[in-house]
Amino acid sequence: MSLDHEEASTYWTSMADSGPAPAPPRLRRSQKVGYALGHVLNDLCSSMWFTYLLLYFHKVIRFDNFYSGVVLFTGQMADGLATPFVGYFSDQGDDLTLCHKYGKRKSWHLVGTLSVLASFPFIFLRCIGCQTADDEAQLVYYAAFVIIFQFGWAATQISHLSLIPDLTDCQNERTGLTAYRYGATVLSSISIYLITWLFLGTAGGDDMIGPEDDVQFRNIMLCAVGLGAAASALFHYLVQEDPHQENRLNGSVRPDGTFHRRMLVLDWFKEPTFYLVGLVYLSTRLFVNLTQAYIPLYLQVTLQLPSTFVAVIPLVMYVSGLATSIAMKWVNRVVGRKLTFILGCLIGVIGCIWIKVGCQMNTNGVGIEIYGVAVVVGVGGSTMLITSLSSTADLIGINNDSGAFVYGAMSLLDKISNGVAVIVIQQFIPSNTDTCILCREYFRDILFFVCGGAALLGALSMAGLYPFTLGQRARDLRARAYESLPGNSYPEIGASSEEREPILS
Incomplete structure (x- = not known):
């Protein structure tokens, strides 16, 4: 990389003579709690997905074991492929109308939330209109909803994580947000176990799960989706993102005056x-x-x-x-x-x-x-x-x-x-x-x-x-x-x- 003298002077210009940088503002507790709620829907659905998907497909709807694995594998691959796609376009979304008015992170979070709500319920319901179809046909039906669900899950996850450095520059505050987020994840997982015990544990621990339990899994799913939707609504109400936050083409200036170029x-x-x-x-x-x-x-x-x-x-x-x-x-x-x-x-x-x-x-x-x-x-x-x-x-x-x-x-x-x-x-x-x-x-x-x-x-x-x-x-x-x-003095690179x-x- 080569810069001329004028560009180099601009690149490393510091506002050191303006005095010490003010401490980053602390986030309100309501913002921290609201941020933690933003991933609850994902956490609830994820707990059901990893813990009960194979059990439901094998024991309740009597799906082929191999095809049940294909459903899970399809979801993991769809999530893996969607994640970098969402990540890249989430960073480039400033010119979209919704992103410009609402903030690019919260816009993608909203898109992801709606995708999850529109697809996840069908994964834990019998194939609508095709219950008697062969397993190959039902595989296509479920795989379509799984792909939509995993796209929405990835959009919600990446936009939610990306909000951490957007909301605060303070490292302790970032640690606090991450801790709040993980605490919400744990509580969500605990909730799924308790809800499952409520609906399935009343029949007795020795009873085997079978096709007659489809209603119980439907109820568990509805509880998860309902709680997640309410938590997501509170997230969008409590957490404010600056929709006009500037991402300069060449870089940005830290509060201490140090200039950083944009990372491509x-x-x-x-x-x-x-x-x-x-x-x-x-x-x-x-x-x-x-x-x-x-x-x-x-x-x-x-x-x-x-x-x-x-x-x-x-x-x-x-x-x-x-x-x-x-x-x-x-x-x-x-x-x-x-x-x-x-x-x-x-x-x-x-x-x-x-x-x-x-x-x-x-x-x-x-x-x-x-x-x-x-x-x-x-x-x-x-x-x-x-x-x-x-x-x-x-x-x-x-x-x-x-x-x-x-x-x-x-x-x-x-x-x-x-x-x-x-x-x-x-x-x-x-x-x-x-x-x-x-x-x-x-x-x-x-x-x-x-x-x-x-x-x-x-x-x-x-x-x-x-x-x-x-x-x-x-x-x-x-x-x-x-x-x-020689003779020039440059400030420390911000870190x-x-x-x-x-x-x-």
Whole structure:
């Protein structure tokens, strides 16, 4: 990159003589709560999607097992492909009438919310007008609604995440918003478990789910959609986005007067921190999603515990995550972002080791010991998830103009990595787990090696970020070194204030 002397002078012009920059304004509590409500519909639908989709298709509507998997796979791929698409166009939407009047993030959030509300109910209803059709025809019917649902889910998720750096420049406030968001996610998941217990648990724990339970699943779905729609309405009422927020073609000026050039899509691929934060986010999602998916199988197949534990243990994990989210802002402020994440990874590894060496089947106290495992895994996963999202916001920094693309790229990594991991794990599940005692250990090994390995990968990736300052661009450092002239004095490049940590340097 080459700039002439006049451009270089403009590029690094600082308003340092205007005095110290004022502290960023603090967000009102109503704004924080309103922001957290903006993802509740997604969280409620996601909990039903991952926990009950295959159960509903196999047991209630008697769908073919393979086609049930195709429905789930179609959703994951649609979400993965829609995420970067939505992210890119969300960043470019300033000229659209709705975006100009309402704000580009909230506009995309509204589009996504309406898409979810219009499609998700049909996924948990019998095929309307085609109940007697063959499975291939019904597959096309359900796949169409799944694609619309996942597009809407991606639009809501990316626009909601992209609002964090738009709403505040303060790193602690961003951590607080992320914690509020995760707390709402936990409460939403807990709500789904409680609603499901309300409708399905009254018949008795030993009863099998069958076609007669379609009404119960319909009621669960209606509760989820109703609660989510109300929460989304409150989000749009309480959270205000500046529709005229300026994204300059060449850059923007921070409150301290430091000039930052705009980050184009290709610019991100030249930043080492982009890849490292991507690894941090990928490993976090692998740990959180795979523990959520395979701990129920570990409880029933490996430990042979009653079905009650399948509902209670995930609930304990979510409650532990909620308690952790409340303390995250304080912990980040005291020990710093990087060390907080590494500690979360180590806690997650401890949980995986406990699963491997403890909690043996048919031993006294295993029913109590598993609660301790659930707390440790829940705390580790919550710490990793909150801190990785906050680190992504720090990576974006002042470059809000391309924030949705960054979140979209991270989410695409999440979908691909989890999809591949689940396919590989499912491929090697032993076929005789009912009769072979050693085969039952498969899910214990998955939680130890795969989930524990994901946590270690996250810790190593975050350690790789130690030499870097999130929010500071390698491109800008190169440009400054190239354009420096003898006798000129340039201000420090603006960077994430979070990195001035009391313990980390």
